[in-house]
Amino acid sequence: MSPKNSEIKVSLRNLSRHYGNVAALHDFSLEMTTGEMVSLLGPSGCGKTTVLRILGGLDPQHGGRIFVDGEDITGSTSDKRNMGMVFQAYSLFPNMTVAENVEYGLRVRKISPEVRRKKSMELLEMVHLSHRPNAYPNQLSGGQQQRVALARALAIAPKVLLLDEPLSALDAQVRVQIREEIRRIQLETETTTLFVTHDQEEAMSVSDRVGVMNAGELEQIDSPAALYNKPKTAFVASFVGVTNKIPGEIDGKGRVRVLNQKIDLSKNSRSAQEGEKVLALVRPENLEISSEFDTDAQPGLVITKSFLGPLTKLGVDLGTENLVYINMTSQEARKIDVGNRVSVKITSEELMVANV
């Protein structure tokens, strides 16, 4: 999943944008290497779409600069940037056939009809729609329309491919299928791609790197595995994946007292004062459950049990405000049932903490 080339393709430097008094983007910087696929992930209103639209020239920035292939394109208009864009939905021109839609960017560039048709057929082949060149958008399913939009965006051999939540209007099964196709085509064409999504599974499964945004700022950008396993901020830890927030307290040695255990604070965690009440952020797979009594562990009662195939998710009441969720193999989970008394222990050596 590593980028093909370490050459810097896109460099966004200190971008900012505000709507009235609200800062949609604040001092945002990002570099993308050639052929890399970067996803921006974050809650609604975090500024991820704003970044994409600024890069595509569809919205102006109020500060900062944009470089593509080393060239400063900050002031150029969207039609001069040569960036293919796939929107959330409904972006195909309804008066044109599938082939005409794909050919549109080439027609604008005054490419001959024969070359255009050949290129559009190649791209339709790539997105598995070569059998429907004469269909109109309203004759296609949502997934097919997005494939055409992808082919149309790729037809101009874009410097950067911009994907603005292109799967959000599709049903779950089609979404998985199309996202895999997007990744396959992106790798085949080695197109540098910025993918904006609020779906973390989507971002994690197809990207070389994922940037997590919050309140107009980039909290962390890293490989999907590093993002999950080594979050640098409490926001990333709680936003990416499932995280239990278990009440604890900081002791005199800077450790967290939680579930009858004392665990070191993560290097990335914020500093905390002795006696401060905090929420320890613990992944479900970093909790161990046992049906035997353990003085180092926290006793609890199993309230829910959800079978997820190879894994089973248990919800345990540890006397805290919320249930604590624990993942274990379905094989092991056979020994534990709802209503059983159990002991729960944290297995991680260090923890991130968040404010109560």
Add this chain to the structure above:
Amino acid sequence: MSSLKESTTRKSGGFSALLKTLPLAPFSFVFLFFFCWPIFQIVKNSLDQGKGHYGLSAYRLMFTKPYMHAFATSLQLSFFSALTAGLIGAVVAFYVHRSSAGLKSTIAMLSGVLANSGGVPLAFMFIAAFGAQGGIVTLLKKMGFDIYGAGFTLYSLGGLILVYSFFQIPLMVLVFTPALEGMRNEWREANNSLGGSNFQFIRWVLIPVLFPAFLASVLLLFASAFSAFATARALTGGSVGLVPLVIGSLIDGNVITDQANLGDALAVGMVVVSGVVMLFYGFSLRWARGR
């Protein structure tokens, strides 16, 4: 036994089909009694030559010069007023569509009122403003622009087009705005990101997408102008020969013996013109969609 069951099923199927079509009954009633029946009556009456004789004498008369001239004038008025109001209304609708929500609702409300303000009051309003001694005409004369001296008269085809525009432009704004609301911002942005200019977007996307709605709206204006009666009557008093005015005068009693069915024949002529317009609309729509 099985045939009895089949027959029961068929009966209950028929009953449920009847139930499903029941909501269409009021529409069917209106369609039959307020559309089909009047058309049947005017066709029948147009053929009625009196004393139990039926023939085409009214149609032969209809195809003579004065009545054909009335059709030509009506078509001319409808075409030019629909086109003028259609183009101006489309531009107004476009700017209204891009304006704030508050202005949009104000314009929509105003358009609703103005689109329905035809008839005698409108005619007198225009006479007061644009008549030979009207306020605006007098004002323009004082400023050195004598529009009547230049050949303009309110009581002419040009004058009627001006007056019709008063209610047709708002009507166009009302009927064309929904089509503009259906335009998606993503189309323009996709055009830009693919390197297209605004001109290319207008030429290749905007106009083809909006054309069917524009055509439909203009045809509605055409039909509205073609059948308008009160405004033209009040304004011109019959000096401009339009088909509805001719029919009106025939119905009013200015009927020469043996021509009682002429008004009906002219009405049939109007139905035929409307039918041709609708056919043209259908073909145009298919062409616009199928390109």
